Amino acid sequence: MDLSQIYREHYRSLVRFLYRRIGDQARAEDLAQEAFVRAIEHQPARPRAWLFTVAANLARDEGRRASVRRRHLTLLKAEAEARPPEPGPEVALERRETVLRVQAALSRLAERDREALLLWEEGFNYDEIAEVLGLSRGSIGTTLGRARTRLAAAYEELEHKGSGEDVAY
Amino acid sequence: MSHIDEGSLHAYLDGAATERERQEIAAHVAGCVECRKRLDRAASLSSRAAELLAELEPRSAQPPSWREIEERASARGGGAARRRLVRPSIAWAASIALAFGVGWLSSSYWAQLPAGPDALSPNNESRITGQDANEAQLQVRTSSEEDAVRTSAARPATEPEPPAVAASRGGATEGAPPPAAAPLEVSVPRRERAGELDDARAEPIVLPALAEQAATDRVAAAPAKARADEPALEREAALEKREQPAVRPEQVRIPIAEMLAQYEEPRDGAEEGAGTKFFAVQPEDAAVWLGSQLRTLPELHLKRVELGPGSAIPGGRAGLPAVKLIYADAAGSEIVLIQQLLGSAAPDEAPELSAATSAANSYRWTDGRYLLILQGSISADSLRALADRVR
Structure with missing residues (x-):
């Protein structure tokens, strides 16, 4: 399949996958473009699965730098608590907290579980998820079930505590 | 009677079960209250997970064109292809040729050194003094010679020799003065080098069109109008005192005064303001x-470093370069640390901390030699805390 067509059809999906994975849109876009550059160089036979595999690897590398950001998040938490709510933007503030909470909940998942869930949300079927993650097809249902259960539980716990926590991707 | 396992329930809900599995599960659930509850719960979890993930939707941004992606791949792939074309035998031959070249240059260098007591005769005194004084420079120059030889070998015969290389060679072989103009210049790696990096996180070096033109022209001497800028002259004087790095053939040399002068002149149609001139x-x-070690926020994730004119930053001094360090916090928001080395010309004022309210909070302070500005969409308290962490 023509890579330019893949680019048009799946670039945003790849950015979304990476954004959910690393929590930084600018970096997600950088990494998505890097994945396509590498696809041009390698001309993979199954470009969509290949692109998401490369993207997942790039995201893992990115995650190794997360400890620096985690340290900073403590400061951001204090800042979020100290920041006086401006008139009107309560909704925006609430949404931001929700986003941080989902990111924190997602970070509590095991890496494979998280990636399986994100791939499923990007429209990958069980065979494709198994190919990208190197798992057996029969284990994907279990993996997704575990990921969904833990994500929902982690979010509820964070919501109950009333704040997000350090994001460890 | 065994119940349906969790994975099979999710596969059933996801439509990933085979026809046979689907029939078996449907039949089992129809007669098993517990598994029906588990199936309902699995369906609830599935929709809840999708709902939560929908909160993590990136902002809609215009992606680069496919042509841009292809050009990036072409720039990098061209280099890779060239590397693949180099056969081991050719690489060995090149290595041997290089070794001979280095040997020949070394012998030329040692031949110019005084050989024993005779060298201390009055006729040779001035030369010896010069060599002693510039011992380190001579060693660097030898390296530069090798680079110049390699550059000449790689350059087509019709291409003129860059003035910087010519000056370096002349200074080493003909007893001409060392490249006195060199300290007035700053070496900037060419953009192509960044394209060869495999690291996806390496930010490409983006030189503005004016800088590219200056690099192409390789103007050895800065124009008089740029030298009239007093702060720029001070910066040049400061740079003269710095150790001059060896010039690699991949580098171009851009006169700093000319570069700064071009920065200070707004381009036609260019929007004035911070960010428009930084690269x-x-x-x-x-x-x-900057003329000094960068002040940093070591605990944050550095996304990129940008350089621009002092006139483009609030309270900045025109004629001196300013540096922006763009960091990212965990939420993806940018925190920018701007700095400018004011040098000895800076007013002797006490450290100042002030806040400005706009789209992003901003702190600006000076400590006599440095102007520092911290910007970010975070509260003033956080900015103050971050400012304390600037090292």
């Missing part, structure tokens, strides 16, 4: 331009 550079290059 990405490597941190080490930014430090050279």
